[in-house]
Amino acid sequence: MKGFLKTSLQAVLGKGGYRAARSAYYASKRWIKMRHQGAMDRLYWLRKYGLRRYSIYGHRLVPSGLPEDHAVALYDVAKSLPDCGPVLVEIGSWLGKSAVVLSRAISKKKGAVLFCIDPFNAHGDPSSAAHYRNVSQKMDVSLLEHFTQNIKRYGSYKHVKTLRGYSTDFSGNWDKPIDLLFIDGNHSYEAVKRDFLEWSPFIKPGGYLIMHDVSFDPNFRHQDPIKVAREFILDNSEWVDHKQIRHMLIVRKAYERSETSPVHKTARL
Template sequence: MSNATMPADLVHAAKRAKGFMPHAEGLALFETAVEYGPRGPICEIGTYCGKSAVYLGAGARQAGSVVLTVDHHRGSEEIQPGWPHHDPTLMDPRFGKMDSLPTFRSTIAAAGLEEEVIAIVGASERVAGLWNTPLAMLFIDGGHSEDPVTKDYEGWAPHVIMGGALVFHDVYPDPGTGGQAPYRVYLRVLASGAFREVRQEGSLRVLERVGPGIG
């Protein structure tokens, strides 16, 4: 575990950014990025408005790395109109669709992290099909139902280098505290033997690649 300290200005930027990442879990992301970032690039699946990207970008800066963050910016299922986490200020009235990209750009610019955080705008599955770059760290935090979580894992985890980190968010063993799809995929990962768990922080799980395949 890294002993790095996140700069106060970036802590402030992360806390004020729109999003759902609890600060303690965000700091765990930052520390994981500092630890694994020197080995290569970091990839985030599920950008939303950039809150977690600030934590990752702060870690990437200290590690001399970079964060690629992938999202179509039209919103995952659980933040669409009619769902509890929907934010109507993110709706684009011209198309009747969500658009979190302008807010993300503002978040990253305000944090001064435009050199460290690179947005890739597109569906995760489509981008994964074109991806060839080895990853030192992969953070999966896109759609939280069964299909998107499974596709994010299967599409992106093969690119994590040996000794690299795979991080899941919203892992809830108790169905009463949250959705179960990330938890089921997380259990599948552990059962595969390709990754071992090295850290827990709230609903965040950090796993390190120790073997071939993804299970």
């Protein structure tokens, strides 16, 4: 039957026409399959996280190591920020996955800004840099262009200000109080410590610090961010409301030194 169909089509279309029709047929099959998978994935997201968080669905199409529970937590915290003029700073943006989430979360807030700091040159701690290099070498556009495309396509571009460079390049002249600081840049001990010490003083009382790749698991890939958290945050009454979502730490700066954290103990489990 297959052979008969092929011969008949070749007779009608000619050999070249048959080949073109066959390619078009397989391309359309692939397209339908992709659309079907895309639709199923959208449905999955909608059912799991509801209509309220559907606006960040697009972040799933941006490659990066940010798991979905972390994306949802980032969204929820950013969404809870004041409605007028919140300032968010992200150290380490890569291809924009977390920036898509954060920018979407503030897209209805008047005057809200998300500053995204990244050198966009694939530099990083030794355990990540090789991966960044491999990914960036396979791209047909620069990391910065890729980041910008993703934000335009899936995030809220008008709420994002891109600062190209290392976090330390900007901390010296920084003067804006910060509502949410997300540290996810270089994961070495010195770099995380520097990011924390240079940037956290700008967090407003009641504002949030979120650190990625902070894990209590001794086998976790990055062991340095947790050292910084233990040294400066976890036993420091300036930081309250600790929440640990697997390898992401969320804390809030206390309004006063005496404010204590009710979930401090469980958060460390």
